[in-house]
Amino acid sequence: MRGFLAVYLRELLIIWHRLPRMLLSFSVSPTLYLVAFGFGLGKNLTVGDRPYLEFLVPGVVAASSMMQGFGINVEINVARFYLRIFEEFQAAPISNWAYVLGEIFGGVTRAFLSTLVILAITALAGINLHFGPVFFLGVFLNAFVFASLGVTSAMLIRSHADQALVTNFIITPMVFLGGTFFPVEDLPAWARWPLKLLPLTHASHLIRSVAYGQAVPVFSLLVLMVLALAGLCLAYLSVDRARD
Amino acid sequence: MTAAVRVEGLVKHYGKISALSGISFEIAEGELFALLGPNGAGKTTTIRILTGLTRPTAGRAFFFGRDIFSSPLYARRLAGLVPQATNLDLELTVWENLLIHGLLFGMSRGRIRERAEELLRFAGLWERRGDRVRALSGGMRRRLLIIRALMHEPRILFLDEPTVGLDPHIRRRLWGLIKQIQARGTTILLTTHYIEEAEFLADRVAFLEQGRIVALDTPQNLMAALGEVAVDLVDDEGLSTRYFRTREEAEREAVKLSRAGKSVTIRRVNLEDAFLHFTGRRV
Structure with a gap:
């Protein structure tokens, strides 16, 4: 337990020391998405019977919490290849679970901060959405899934450059295809089914449904729970791969 | 008496390259033992294996008679590591670096506070405890690196090239610090490629070349x-x-x-x- 606390506390202290800069940087891309697609492109658009902006905000929350959760991999890379702090963890009498969970919760914490920033920005725009416990559960599960994948990829890669490759091929396409900007349901079936395999599609579906005040999509919730568990196991298994 | 460290036939291959070709040695409790050799001789590999950072290809190692590869958590609790690269959290404060280390090694908050104060005063860093590590000089960072490894009171301290790249007067100050640590009863394994460092500090020296020990004795006998x-x-x-x-x-x-x-x-x-x-x- 102390091992988990040590790893997580380190991430919290890093966030704390960088907080103003970090909040500012969290606000940049969501603001751009909201301005460009919400106010600019989608001002007169509606999706279903709702203004496009109300469709967009939950999608941006899902995409942003995914990116910030996954972004823990950058911190781990810096700790591993630049600061070499990772060796402190490897030489410490802590279990791989303690390390993995500490880093995943570091990613989840970032994801929550970025979500709060987006909610603060959208509050100014006066949007009619519900932000209840299941909304935040969705953010949590989504961030957990991607933080665990972030930890896994950080353990498996051998350099910074490899990491950019993973982000470009997996994360960026998911932002655009995983239900952030347009409803996946409106696509033809051949395109819809592959996109339903993306974790982010389920996260944005869950987060959007509860933000609309609709019933909780239980299937998507279950998918995220299973993926979170699978991601955790993958991350756990990958830690020993980083020992040479 | 059981040796603090016993190494038997340690071998490490990286692909086709052989970093260690079967080295064996023993270190008595309280002894300062130096591995001396050129770059690439296998000094760092030896330390990395004994501190759990690298897995050996073959061979066995024991701390106080207990196999460290079958009891890795036991071994890590006994060992303190000062790595060659200064791996401190630059954005965190001096105090926070020690706090995280203490938690990693299962220390209570109260014990961390006591021990960190004692060590910061010992290393002359007490006044700088609230500063970010980024603001410290190279010599101060090195001292912090050493006392961080001492936080959890390791019985065996591994120092990998502790004074590499430092000014002569800072080096001498660190030598004093290392001697003081040994005087408190800690067993020390030190690697260096500075011969005068081994001559000044070590009770016994092993000459390492291309992954083999070619001589092992006290500096006087050698x-x-x-x-x-x-x-x-x-x-x-x-x-x-x-x-x-x-x-x-x-x-x-x-x-x-x-x-x-x-x-x-x-x-x-x-x-x-x-x-x-x-x-x-x-x-």
């Missing part, structure tokens, strides 16, 4: 194998050295050589002579 006094001779063929049991013998030879028009210097035999003798190359 030097005594050559003699007491050395005569360096510079001529058309370069520098060569001859060794003698007594100063009188050396002086007689020196006089003879300088009469023959050669340039000679008389000095005490040092550990570098022994190293060159046993390995046939310079560090």
Whole structure:
């Protein structure tokens, strides 16, 4: 337990020391998405019977919490290849679970901060959405899934450059295809089914449904729970791969 | 008495490259043992294996009689590591770096507070405890790195090239610190490629070359194998050295050589002579 606390506390202290800069940087891309697609492109658009902006905000929350959760991999890379702090963890009498969970919760914490920033920005725009416990559960599960994948990829890669490759091929396409900007349901079936395999599609579906005040999509919730568990196991298994 | 560290036939291959070709040694409790050798001799690999950072290809190792590969958490609790690269969290404060280390090693908050204060005062960093590590000089960072490894009171301390790249006066200050740590009963394994560092600090020295130990003894015995006094001779063929049991013998030879028009210097035999003798190359 102390091992988990040590790893997580380190991430919290890093966030704390960088907080103003970090909040500012969290606000940049969501603001751009909201301005460009919400106010600019989608001002007169509606999706279903709702203004496009109300469709967009939950999608941006899902995409942003995914990116910030996954972004823990950058911190781990810096700790591993630049600061070499990772060796402190490897030489410490802590279990791989303690390390993995500490880093995943570091990613989840970032994801929550970025979500709060987006909610603060959208509050100014006066949007009619519900932000209840299941909304935040969705953010949590989504961030957990991607933080665990972030930890896994950080353990498996051998350099910074490899990491950019993973982000470009997996994360960026998911932002655009995983239900952030347009409803996946409106696509033809051949395109819809592959996109339903993306974790982010389920996260944005869950987060959007509860933000609309609709019933909780239980299937998507279950998918995220299973993926979170699978991601955790993958991350756990990958830690020993980083020992040479 | 059970050795603090016992290593038996340690082998490490990286692909086809052999970093360690079966080394064995023992370190008694409270002893300061140095691994001396050129870059690439296998010093760091040895330390990385003993601290759990690298898995060995073959061989066994024991801390106080207990196998460290079958009890890795036991081994990590006993060991403190000062790595070659200064791996501190630059964005965190001095205090926070020690706090995280203490938690990693299962210390209570109260014990962390006590121990961190004691060590910060010991290393002359108490006044800087609230500063970010980024703001510290190289020498201060190195001292912090050493006391961080001491936070959890390790019984065996591994120092990997602790003074590499530091100014001579900072190096001497660290030597003092290392001697003090040993005086408190800690067993120390140190690697270095500075011969004078091993000569000054170590109770026993192992010369490591290309993954093998080529000689292992006290610095005095290693030097005594050559003699007491050395005569360096510079001529058309370069520098060569001859060794003698007594100063009188050396002086007689020196006089003879300088009469023959050669340039000679008389000095005490040092550990570098022994190293060159046993390995046939310079560090």
